[in-house]
Each structure stands twice: as C-alpha cells, then as structure tokens.
Amino acid sequence: MSVQAWTFLFVALTFSLYIGIAIWSRVRSTRDFYVAGKHVPPLANGMATAADWMSAASFISMAGLISFIGRDGAFYLMGWTGGYVLLALLLAPYLRKFGKYTVPDFIGDRYYSQTARMVAVFCAIVISFVYACGQMQGAGIVFSRFLEVDLTYGVMIGMAIVFFYAVLGGMKGITYTQVAQYCVLIFAFMVPAIFISILMTGNVIPQLGFGSQLTEAFGGGYLLDRLDGLSEQLGFPTYTEGQRTTQDVFFITAALMIGTAGLPHVIIRFFTVPGVREARKSAGYALIFIAILYTTAPAVAAFARANLINTVDNVEYSAMPEWFSKWETTGLIRFTDRNGDGRIQYTGDAATNELDVNRDIMVLANPEIAELPNWVVALVAAGGLAAALSTAAGLLLVISSAVSHDLLKRGYMPEISEKEELLFARISIFMAVLVAGYFGINPPAYVAQVVAFAFGLAAASFFPAIVMGIFNRRMNRQGAVAGMVAGFVFTALYIIYFRFINPTVDNADNWLFGISPEGIGSLGALLNLLVAWTVSRVTPEPPAEVQALVADIRRPEVD
Amino acid sequence: MPGRNDDAYWKANIRLVLSLLAVWFLVSFGAGILLVDLLDNIRFGGFKLGFWMAQQGSIFVFIVLILVYINRMDRLDARYRRSGADREDSSP
Numbered sequence: 001m002s003v004q005a006w007t008f009l010f011v012a013l014t015f016s017l018y019i020g021i022a023i024w025s026r027v028r029s030t031r032d033f034y035v036a037g038k039h040v041p042p043l044a045n046g047m048a049t050a051a052d053w054m055s056a057a058s059f060i061s062m063a064g065l066i067s068f069i070g071r072d073g074a075f076y077l078m079g080w081t082g083g084y085v086l087l088a089l090l091l092a093p094y095l096r097k098f099g100k101y102t103v104p105d106f107i108g109d110r111y112y113s114q115t116a117r118m119v120a121v122f123c124a125i126v127i128s129f130v131y132a133c134g135q136m137q138g139a140g141i142v143f144s145r146f147l148e149v150d151l152t153y154g155v156m157i158g159m160a161i162v163f164f165y166a167v168l169g170g171m172k173g174i175t176y177t178q179v180a181q182y183c184v185l186i187f188a189f190m191v192p193a194i195f196i197s198i199l200m201t202g203n204v205i206p207q208l209g210f211g212s213q214l215t216e217a218f219g220g221g222y223l224l225d226r227l228d229g230l231s232e233q234l235g236f237p238t239y240t241e242g243q244r245t246t247q248d249v250f251f252i253t254a255a256l257m258i259g260t261a262g263l264p265h266v267i268i269r270f271f272t273v274p275g276v277r278e279a280r281k282s283a284g285y286a287l288i289f290i291a292i293l294y295t296t297a298p299a300v301a302a303f304a305r306a307n308l309i310n311t312v313d314n315v316e317y318s319a320m321p322e323w324f325s326k327w328e329t330t331g332l333i334r335f336t337d338r339n340g341d342g343r344i345q346y347t348g349d350a351a352t353n354e355l356d357v358n359r360d361i362m363v364l365a366n367p368e369i370a371e372l373p374n375w376v377v378a379l380v381a382a383g384g385l386a387a388a389l390s391t392a393a394g395l396l397l398v399i400s401s402a403v404s405h406d407l408l409k410r411g412y413m414p415e416i417s418e419k420e421e422l423l424f425a426r427i428s429i430f431m432a433v434l435v436a437g438y439f440g441i442n443p444p445a446y447v448a449q450v451v452a453f454a455f456g457l458a459a460a461s462f463f464p465a466i467v468m469g470i471f472n473r474r475m476n477r478q479g480a481v482a483g484m485v486a487g488f489v490f491t492a493l494y495i496i497y498f499r500f501i502n503p504t505v506d507n508a509d510n511w512l513f514g515i516s517p518e519g520i521g522s523l524g525a526l527l528n529l530l531v532a533w534t535v536s537r538v539t540p541e542p543p544a545e546v547q548a549l550v551a552d553i554r555r556p557e558v559d
Numbered sequence: 560m561p562g563r564n565d566d567a568y569w570k571a572n573i574r575l576v577l578s579l580l581a582v583w584f585l586v587s588f589g590a591g592i593l594l595v596d597l598l599d600n601i602r603f604g605g606f607k608l609g610f611w612m613a614q615q616g617s618i619f620v621f622i623v624l625i626l627v628y629i630n631r632m633d634r635l636d637a638r639y640r641r642s643g644a645d646r647e648d649s650s651p
C-alpha cells in the first residue's frame with residue numbers, strides 16, 4: 001500500500017473515531033458544555049490536558065526547531081514542561097477549589113469587578129485566537145502535504161471536524177476526543193522515533209539512543225559528538241553549545257513557563273475534575289504524558305539532523321530519494337546549484353550553501369528520510385492532525401465560554417436562560433472556528449513563532465493576576481486591573497514593534513536588556529506584579545466577603 | 560478555633576511549595592541555563608551533563624516534584640481535615 005493510501009486510511013479511521021465520540025458525548029446543559037459536568041477522572045483529564053497542551057507546534061515544529069538551533073532549543077523543552085510545576089503548585093488546586101467555569105469567572109469574582117472580568121475576557125480571547133490560528137495552519141500543512149489537497153481545503157476539513165464535536169459536545173465532547181487524540185498523537189510520535197533510534201543507534205528507547213553510539217552504517221561514535229563534528233565541518237554552530245545569550249535564554253524559558261501556567265485553555269481543564277485532590281493528580285498525569293513526547297523530541301531532533309546531513313551533503317542531486325522531490329514541490333525544501341557541480345552542498349555559510357530546509361518538515365519528513373515503512377510515514381499525518389485539532393478545540397471552547405458565559409451571562413445579558421446561554425455558546429464557537437480558519441489559510445508567521453507570542457501575553461496578563469489573587473489577600477481590584485493592563489500592553493507593544501512595525505531593528509543590540517520578543521513576557525509578568533502591588537497599597541483593601549473567599553480557597557477541601 | 564488551624568495548614572503548604580520551587584529553579588534555570596557550560600565539563604555516556612539537564616534531565620525532575628507535591632498535600636489535607644473536625648491544633 002502506498003503512503004497516501006495508508007494516510008487516507010489512518011486519517012479516515014481517526015476522524016470517524018472523533019465523530020463517534022462527539023455523537024456519544026453530546027450535551028444539554030451549560031455545566032456539561034463548559035466543564036464536562038466536573039465528572040472527568042484524573043487519568044482521563046491528564047491525557048486530555050496533554051493533548052490540549054501539545055499543539056501542532058509541539059508535534060510538527062518543535063523537534064525541527066531544536067534540530068536547527070541545538071542546545072538553545074532547551075527553552076522550549078524546559079519552558080513548556082516546567083510551567084506544569086507552577087500550574088500544579090500555584091494554580092490548579094486553588095482554582096478548582098474556587099469551583100466556577102472559566103478564568104474570567106475567577107478574575108471577576110476575586111476582584112469584585114466587571115472591569116476586571118472584561119479585561120480577562122479580552123485577554124483570554126486574544127491569546128486563544130493567536131494560538132488557534134497556529135493550529136489551523138498546522139492542520140492545513142499536514143493536509144496539503146500528506147493528502148495532497150489544497151491548503152485551503154485542508155484547513156476547511158479541519159474546521160468542519162472541530163466544529164462538529166465542539167458544538168455538539170462542548171467540553172465533554174472535547175475532553176473525550178482529546179483522550180483519543182492523545183493516544184493517536186503519542187503513538188504517531190513514538191513509533192517513528194523508536195524505529196529511527198533502533199536504526200541509528202540500536203537502542204530501542206529514543207531517550208537513551210540520544211546519548212548512545214551510532215551504528216557502523218552511520219559512522220560510529222556518540223551521536224552528539226558526531227553532530228558536533230559535522231556542524232563544525234560544515235560551518236554550522238556547534239550543536240551542543242548555545243548561540244543565544246544566557247540572559248535571553250533565561251527570559252525566554254521563564255516566559256514560556258509562566259505563559260504555560262497562565263494559558264486559559266490549560267487552566268480550564270482543571271475545572272473539569274471532581275475535586276482538589278483530583279486536580280493535583282491530573283496535573284501530575286498531564287506532565288508525565290507530556291514528558292513522554294518532550295523527552296523524545298530532543299532525541300528526534302538530533303537523529304533528524306544527523307540523518308539529513310548524511311543523506312544530502314555532497315551527494316548528487318540526481319541521486320536524491322523520492323521524498324526530496326516531493327517536498328521540493330511544496331517549496332519546503334529548495335536546492336540551488338550555485339557552483340554548478342550537480343551536487344548538494346549544505347553548509348552554514350550563506351554564500352556557499354545550496355539547500356534551504358524548512359524547519360517544520362524535520363518531523364514530517366523524518367520517517368521518509370530514514371526510509372521507514374509506508375505505514376509509519378502515514379502515521380505522522382494522523383498524529384499531526386490529532387495534535388492540531390485537539391488544541392484548536394480546547395482554545396475554541398475558551399473563546400466560546402468567554403463570550404457566552406463571561407461576556408453575556410455574567411456581563412451584559414444576565415437575564416438569559418440556561419438554554420439561551422448554551423445556544424450562544426454554540427454560536428460563538430461557530431464564529432470562532434470561522435475566524436481561526438481564515439487566519440489558518442492566511443497565516444502571519446511560522447506556526448511555533450505565532451504560538452510563542454500567545455505565551456508572552458498569557459504570562460504578562462493572567463498568571464500574576466491569578467497567583468496574587470490566591471497568595472496575596474490584600475490584592476484588590478484596582479491593583480489587579482492596572483497590573484493586567486500594564487503587563488499585556490507592554491508585552492503586546494514590544495512584540496508588535498519588533499516583529500511587525502520595525503523588524504529591521506529586531507536584534508540583540510536594540511532589545512531591552514538583551515531580551516528578545518519571545519522572552520519579553522517574563523518582564524511583562526514582572527511589570528504586572530510591580531504595578532499591581534504598588535497600586536493595591538495606595539487603594540482600599542478588598543471587601544470582607546472577598547477576603548473570606550480567599551480564606552476559603554486556602555482551606556483544605558472537605559469531602 | 561478553625562482559624563488557627565487554617566493558618567497552620569496554609570503555612571505548611573507555603574513551606575512545601577517554596578521548597579519544591581527552589582528545586583525547580585535550581586534544576587532548570589540553575590543547571591540548565593546559568594551553570595550549563597560549567598556542567599558540560601562532566602560527561603556521562605554520550606551526554607555532556609549541562610546539555611542533558613537542559614534538554615532532558617530537568618523534565619524528569621519536574622515530574623518528581625509534582626509527584627512529591629501530590630503525595631505531601633494528600634497527607635497534609637488528611638491531617639488537617641481530621642484535626643479540624645476535632646477542633647484540635649496539631650503541631651506540624
């Protein structure tokens with residue numbers, strides 16, 4: 001069977017599974033729609049959180065990015081896992097104890113203010129949209145490459161599927177589809193990784209293969225030493241050494257960690273479990289499930305890099321395998337024979353380099369480069385789609401609940417009935433799918449880059465406001481609102497200035513304290529904290545009932 | 560008074576969280592970023608220690624931290640729930 005036939009088979013199978021789950025889990029109440037009735041067991045919530053969390057960027061782009069930037073890739077690896085420690089220790093249990101439906105719910109009630117609620121609604125919608133566009137684009141890339149359908153149609157098929165289960169089943173549908181999607185995506189990520197690890201190092205476990213010796217066919221010696229050697233030989237930066245400054249890596253890692261803990265679509269997953277104990281437990285499960293992929297990704301990055309160089313460098317263009325020309329037609333690989341010798345020279349020097357490789361294809365093409373069986377190659381497509389769609393659905397639900405629950409029911413239209421609220425929730429998810437799809441077809445930048453911005457914004461707005469809401473009883477509405485606005489505006493302006501208004505000055509000489517736009521969210525978070533704290537000291541303390549609410553969040557849960 | 564009990568519970572909770580966060584900071588920002596070049600002088604198998612901490616090791620430590628937290632909090636909750644019901648102060 002050809003790769004394409006296998007791909008169609010896997011995609012069709014997984015999609016019918018998702019639709020089946022959607023029909024089984026359709027809901028009739030807002031409680032089911034927003035938080036799956038708070039019946040989700042910790043193990044299932046752990047898997048759902050992992051799928052919700054691991055996006056097209058984690059699945060498709062991350063290993064590719066790492067394979068091009070080497071050690072600095074650690075900020076993705078540590079940032080996107082270390083945030084779970086913050087989430088588990090500082091947020092999840094308390095927010096579950098608080099026990100409402102959304103993040104703006106908490107902000108609005110804790111800061112006894114409609115303004116605070118609306119600021120939170122605004123932040124939640126912007127962050128989730130930015131993030132959702134990246135997912136739709138990711139789904140489009142997979143469709144267009146593997147099923148050879150036009151990117152536009154690819155995005156539309158993805159939209160239709162998400163629309164179907166999110167509108168019917170709300171959080172309940174999304175949760176159980178995400179459990180299935182986790183299984184699909186982790187299987188799809190691990191099978192090629194294991195195959196390649198065996199092929200290149202003889203070690204079944206890719207995490208260990210990463211530190212093992214290469215087989216004779218690949219030149220022997222430790223994989224990482226070999227990579228360092230190849231990098232030096234071809235004029236690339238040394239793989240196991242950093243390129244960015246220490247402070248930049250520090251701030252980017254911090255921004256990704258704090259952002260992770262502040263992302264509304266991750267936080268709301270902890271509202272779906274029965275109690276505080278289960279919230280803590282599911283944070284543990286979630287990190288374990290995530291770590292399976294995240295400890296494999298750096299290994300895949302190294303394998304892919306070594307393999308790519310082995311396959312292409314100084315080899316005749318006419319001798320390139322089939323995958324090379326297939327990826328050439330998508331424009332993701334480009335070869336220009338500068339010196340006219342008919343061979344590919346792949347070097348770190350822009351003047352002599354003849355090969356441009358898009359980072360996103362390192363995971364997508366890796367199984368083909370390693371000449372794995374067709375069914376393994378096809379798995380990657382199903383996995384990439386599962387990763388993109390599961391995250392997109394979680395994000396769309398945040399947007400929908402922010403509109404129907406926070407903006408309407410608890411904001412401007414408190415008189416609507418539950419039935420009407422549910423209808424509004426479904427309408428807003430429909431609108432959100434359309435807008436995200438539009439930006440998926442007309443994307444602003446690389447998938448992972450777009451997503452990185454969402455983190456900066458989440459780090460600078462939500463995380464400080466929620467943490468202070470729990471740990472600082474004296475924090476009041478004036479402080480929280482001023483802090484969120486300051487953090488969000490500062491971070492957004494910094495990113496917009498360097499990435500969109502004046503990209504020519506986007507380099508370390510012009511950055512504030514040498515912090516790149518990816519890392520600025522951590523400074524935004526700090527600014528938020530400082531502004532909030534200062535403002536709260538010169539304004540009245542929160543009313544007694546709010547202080548009682550804080551005291552209650554801190555008390556151990558009663559069975 | 561349940562109030563005093565709540566305070567003791569909260570303090571024990573904060574102590575636990577702060578000590579776990581100290582480890583969290585040391586392995587990620589410490590070993591993985593600030594001291595990475597220094598630790599790279601130590602090798603095991605095909606890994607340089609600093610590089611490994613940055614790309615893999617810290618993640619394993621994160622898991623352990625959350626598991627310890629789950630376990631300790633369950634015990635803390637159980638103790639204070641019981642003593643709260645008896646209206647007794649238990650010394651931590």
